[in-house]
Amino acid sequence: MxxxxxxxxxxxxxxxxxxxxxxxxxxxxxxxxxxxxxxxxxxxxxxxxxxxxxxxxxxxxxxxxxxxxxxxxxxxxxxxxxxxxxxxxxxxxxxxxxxxxxxxxxxxxxxxxxxxxxxxxxxxxxxxxxxxxxxxxxxxxxxxxxxxxxxxxxxxxxxxxxxxxxxxxxxxxxxxxxxxxxxxxVSLTTCTCEEGQTESEACGDCGTRVRSCVGCMWTGWSDCDGPDPQGPDAACEVGGDAQGVCARGTRRCVAGWLTCTPGAPGTEVCDGEDNDCDGLTDNGTAVTLGEGYPCLNQCGEGVSACLDGAVRCVTPGSTWPDQTCNGDDDPEDPGHTTTEDGCACAAGGGGTHGKAMIWFLLLALLVGRVRLVRRS
Amino acid sequence: MPTRSLLKTLAASAALLVWLATAATPTPAATPVTAGATSVTAEARPFLFLAWDQDVGRVLGDESDSWGPMSFAVKADGGVLVLDQANLRILDFDPTGVPLASYALPSTTFDDVAEAGGHLVLALDRLVSRTLLVLDRDGEIVTELDLAGRGIENPGLITALIPRPDGVWLEVSHRHSVRVLDAAMRPCERTVLLGRPTPDGRALIGKLDRGAGGARLLVGPRDGSAPGVEALVTGDWPVRRIVTLDATARGGVLAVLHEAVFSAVSPFRVQDERYRIVRLDADLQETGLSFSPWTLTELDQRGELRLGPDGRAWQMFFTWEGVHVVTWEGRTP
Structure with missing residues (x-):
């Protein structure tokens, strides 16, 4: 020993x-x-x-x-x-x-x-x-x-x-x-700083933390706090298996560390995005997508449907506006866009899949109405 | 004259002696608390008892720290993992408390354990090797992660090991959490959030508020994009620390607070203490309350209470006889 x-x-x-x-x-x-x-x-x-x-x-x-x-x-x-x-x-x-x-x-x-x-x-x-x-x-x-x-x-x-x-x-x-x-x-210096004095130091890779002098003694350090990146620096890719809006993040300064905060999954709506992060776009319910409601367009009565990332009023057998109604210069009227010259109903449109869906939605709407009439 | 604390300890010990008389070691203590048990323990049901130096190891310090099993975890199937680091192993028990396999550890310095994905075991060594091990059920190391890195400057300041559906998070200084493994248990780009992640995708922040006599809890979106729900949980006695804070998959919150009364004169000895086990719903409204008389002993321990997958609070505590694991009646929503 x-x-x-x-x-x-x-x-x-x-x-x-x-x-x-x-x-x-x-x-x-x-x-x-x-x-x-x-x-x-x-x-x-x-x-x-x-x-x-x-x-x-x-x-x-x-x-x-x-x-x-x-x-x-x-x-x-x-x-x-x-x-x-x-x-x-x-x-x-x-x-x-x-x-x-x-x-x-x-x-x-x-x-x-x-x-x-x-x-x-x-x-x-x-x-x-x-x-x-x-x-x-x-x-x-x-x-x-x-x-x-x-x-x-x-x-x-x-x-x-x-x-x-x-x-x-x-x-x-x-x-x-x-x-x-x-x-x-014992024998600790009772006054280690001047009243009101502050100190700051850098945190991990963003932000600062501060401490202040209260009663002649330093307080503990504050939490790290710093501004979040702005503009192009704010966008980031989450990586890994994240999909849809969850794969796109926003870079933030959290507790002194720059971190890519993933977008939060939400309700699937009709916007061409994968809002609920399941890998599929615009695959919500008719209610969340805003489909199946009666509407009017220049071709007559239609029904709302989510097509190409937007809710459109479509009429079976035709589309409005037609495919040429896109804001480009109208070849038949140089100097004016097709939108300015007016859009037209066009036969067909929506593709086979789109047509089938529209007919299905119309049928569903019709059945719903019939049931409502019978109940009343 | 005996203090209230001493009387309470004796009463609690009497209940424990009943368990010891009826439960064979090291097999599960499946016998419920008898009618003679004190009211303070009536809500606690024994799950497991492990005798010191026979079933589980400890170190009694002499000019050094003392410790028993530093942590435990409740598995998805309702079984339990006990970190018996003094014997270089993790003990595995099924939902009835029957011992299953044990998993070898490379050193005695591991101080936290958890289960991930229902089939993997996590072992954390913050202080010496500074690594997180992922073991399969055969005890093979699947992943070995260096803890130091972005978000974790000093691994010794890690305060929680948190497995979640999106991967494994480590909390630092009870301030922020860092995702270090993805859902497949692969090292990933580290993301940081304030507080600790909840299973339902939110963040849970706890902070002592001695002036208000309790702890403030805040739960909200991880990215802070919307205001969260806030509540103040107060104690009957001064709240000394937050022992446990966790959330269920449905958003309910379990908060365990250490309440203690100390003498106002030197040497300021403790006069009474207990753990306040508070169950709250997703809106942080209190739905249940229990009190545990079994507080931290001189044997160091990091994981004392856990929120089980069934919403019950599980507690591992030490007595002179050994290590007890009990479940508390009442479920966190």
Whole structure:
């Protein structure tokens, strides 16, 4: 067993009044040291890692390897190889600079055990679990965790913890049971910003997030918010198996990420589109397509039908307007369009399929009317 | 003098002892709660009991975290998957609680499980390998997905694994969800939405509102093209966190809130706590309410309550004896 474990026990029994109070510093400094340990190994009795600012320095310092012993359910029945690593309380002690400020890569130095953080101490105060802030610790009789941010929308926290032998030191979102209690280190700079000051930073690939200074402390970061792309940049193809309007999307900035939001499936109407995304256009019911209603056109009485993506009033045996009535220049009257010259009824039209459908619709309309007359 | 919490725990434990006496391990605890059970547990029906260290593994931390099975899932057929990551496996049970196969895991660091498409098993490791595995019923890995990418900068901040008819979504920081696999379980271009996707194609957003004494829920179109339906679900006690938020295929919503009363003086110990299980219809009108006395223990656990395909709430909780899976009476519309 390492010498530091003896010191560890002593430190927990004789709370560190023999050491000077930790240096005055803002909570962000503790958060920074916490992030710099992520990726190093779990080492029962350990308390050191290498930092490069707020990032871990894993290239210059080997993170070590923790291996559970055969049949073990966890440390201390485990073996560690390598120079660097920490257990939960070694990690929090070093991040908090208690009982003595040392560099993060200083190994075998004094530290506390997890249970120490569950009661008031010269270097920290117990705080309510409903009032956790960045740089606070959350501790039970056997584990201690460093809080990195304010609670999220569900009441969970981003943390860094030396979780265990197979995990190492990890950064994650988690909750805590009510057996945990909160602790806040002393000598934190009480004023870390100027009232009313704001900061912003870019999000993933669009938008920004902001935080503001309230009561001399930074609030948590806002959600990422940004303008959606406009114009040609707004159109996108959804891809995959999406069909119809669901295959055409709109590019939006969502939570800081540009994302192609697919068109939502809707009711199949007569517009030449596959509105319900089933791969077929204009295949709705007569009601949704607006078919089967009596109507008048220049050829006389007709019935509404969905043809070529539009509801038209068609008369069996003829079409109106005729196929030449399309707004093009009228060859018989140069300078005027066929529309301006008037459209005409033309024999035929609609094709065999179209004719059959029109006759069917007329028949259905007739039957419906007869039934209505009989009922009345 | 015993606290209300202690008395309630003892009462709940008495009911559990009845189960333990009548249910053989590790077979299903099919015996219903007896008439002597407390009213608070009368709505809970035992489905499964797994004894510690015999049927299921745990780690008791010493200067480290402690954990039991980190998660579980309710299958489409009404059976259950239990993530027994300490023993490097996922346990599979049929709808009567009879054990079926188990699926091997490559490490003990997986912390969520789900079923997709009625025949595939999803296993999530957010922290070490940072991968999502898709396993078939033979335990073969069909897909292995790297979690980090667009929408997911830090896989450790993934807060939910959500299989849906259109693919698999991962929620990040309880803020947004990212579709990472399509319906065929193939990696796809990642799309992002606020909140979490519902089976009926909408988005569900939850947010604690401590000032109002509850949680605000909002459900609406995924693209935000139209205003959604909003509701405030309040508790009798201060609401500490949203434990579970999910929706049925018909649009009903299950919301589980952790209510807790803490002492106002240091060391601010908890005095009473419970889970408030609220069932709401598609318009977020409350249709049912239950209370569970079984809250999170010191053994870490990510998946505590699930919405089953039958609309019932399923809960996995730990006692000194082992792991219990129960179903709650009342169905989410």
């Amino acid at each position: 390492r010498l530091s474990l003896t010191i560890l026990i002593l430190a927990s029994i004789l709370p560190g009044t023999a050491f000077p109070a930790p240096p005055e510093e803002p909570p962000d400094a503790i958060v920074c040291r916490g992030y710099s340990a992520v990726g190093f190994s779990y080492w029962w009795g350990g308390e050191c890692w290498c930092s490069n600012g707020c990032a871990p320095n894993l290239s210059s310092c080997s993170p070590g390897v923790c291996t559970p012993d055969a049949g073990s359910t966890g440390c201390p029945d485990c073996t560690h190889s390598g120079t660097y690593g920490a257990d939960c309380s070694g990690f929090v002690s070093k991040a908090w600079l208690v009982p003595n400020p040392t560099e993060t890569n200083a190994c075998g130095v004094d530290r506390y055990v997890a249970s120490s953080f569950t009661a008031d101490h010269a270097y920290w105060d117990v705080v309510s679990m409903n009032d956790l802030r960045p740089a606070d610790a959350v501790a039970s009789s056997s584990h201690v965790i460093l809080v990195m941010d304010f609670e999220d929308a569900y009441g969970e926290h981003e943390v860094v913890e030396a979780k265990g032998c197979t995990y190492g030191i990890v950064n994650q979102s988690r909750t805590f049971s009510s057996s945990y209690s909160g602790a806040r280190r």
